[in-house]
Ligand SMILES: NC(=O)C1=CN([C@@H]2O[C@H](COP(=O)(O)OP(=O)(O)OC[C@H]3O[C@@H](n4cnc5c(N)ncnc54)[C@H](OP(=O)(O)O)[C@@H]3O)[C@@H](O)[C@H]2O)C=CC1
């Protein structure tokens with residue numbers, strides 16, 4: 127009631143359009159307190175019924191710990207608010223190059239005929255951080271890298287990479303297509319999972335000495351549909367690694383009837399680097415400039431810093447908060463999307479929680495466990511050797 131009084135006073139002092147009441151509540155809280163906080167908002171702090179306006183609730187992850195806890199939370203919030211009032215935020219959906227995915231795929235003739243199992247061999251979606259869980263060990267140890275990064279951020283990116291063209295850009299049309307992709311993901315096979323935990327993780331006093339929590343994971347997903355049958359989607363995430371980046375790497379199949387021995391150079395790859403330094407580049411084979419007819423791997427490069435000089439790329443949260451004010455739910459996770467995402471990972475997470483699967487140790491500052499690169503190779507990824515990128519000079 128006190129909060130409502132404060133808000134009402136603020137509204138009457140600030141409202142440029144008297145009579146409107148627009149209330150946005152941003153909850154970054156442990157999920158256990160979401161229901162009680164939301165109940166109080168529902169009972170005492172809604173926009174005033176005699177005035178026009180709205181009340182919206184932004185909910186930060188974690189949205190539960192597994193399928194049943196997420197569904198329970200969804201039911202509790204669903205009793206208090208309509209889906210149109212709930213904004214489940216995933217900040218990866220606010221990143222410039224993630225938002226670019228739909229444009230890239232559906233506004234460019236180049237990609238339309240190539241984006242399928244006939245041409246693409248495998249796709250990696252990668253998150254790497256070069257620092258550990260410093261200061262967040264207590265939270266992280268309860269969740270682990272799959273819940274922290276893969277089940278939400280990387281899976282959302284996968285949806286945008288793999289989904290069919292939506293009927294329109296209306297949020298519900300886009301979210302309908304994302305749900306279909308998630309529902310087409312096959313159960314995860316344990317042979318296609320590598321878990322790791324960096325050495326020294328348990329030195330954090332807030333982490334249990336017997337912690338089985340992965341700080342690194344590579345998980346291969348398969349989408350059972352006409353476009354993607356047989357194409358592995360390799361989701362990799364890790365903390366305390368040797369570099370920081372998030373990228374999507376689409377590796378194409380070898381050229382059939384190759385007369386140039388291109389295989390030696392490496393396959394065509396299309397890389398979308400989400401961060402740092404947003405860029406998209408296509409690794410392709412060209413004639414090595416000179417008198418000989420030999421080939422070399424080169425690139426078509428769109429580096430945002432160079433191409434869009436002087437344009438500030440907004441922060442993910444800046445964009446998403448603006449969307450909540452505008453009432454645009456396109457970049458927010460719908461309830462059925464969340465359920466489908468938990469359905470994919472819950473069986474694996476339960477096996478990890480039960481101690482059935484053990485993370486492999488890796489050195490901080492390394493690439494993570496070697497077994498992850500072996501899994502990558504088994505999934506079909508062919509690493510390029512000898513490709514040297516020379517950054518252009520202005
Ligand atoms: N516009 C730009 O800024 C451009 C920059 N470049 C830069 O050029 C460099 C080379 O580019 P690129 O070939 O695309 O990228 P990398 O050589 O960094 O990585 C290519 C792939 O090989 C994997 N890999 C790397 N090391 C190993 C290893 N030891 N064993 C097994 N797999 C491995 C990587 O995995 P993982 O992802 O896990 O590391 C990734 O999947 C990069 O630094 C890139 O940033 C290139 C073109 C344009």
Ligand SMILES: O=C1O[C@H](COP(=O)(O)O)[C@@H](O)[C@H](O)[C@H]1O
Pocket residue numbers: 217255274275372
């Ligand atoms: O949600 C999270 O994301 C951050 C990484 O975000 P980024 O925008 O810097 O890629 C990660 O460090 C954190 O563990 C996780 O909870």
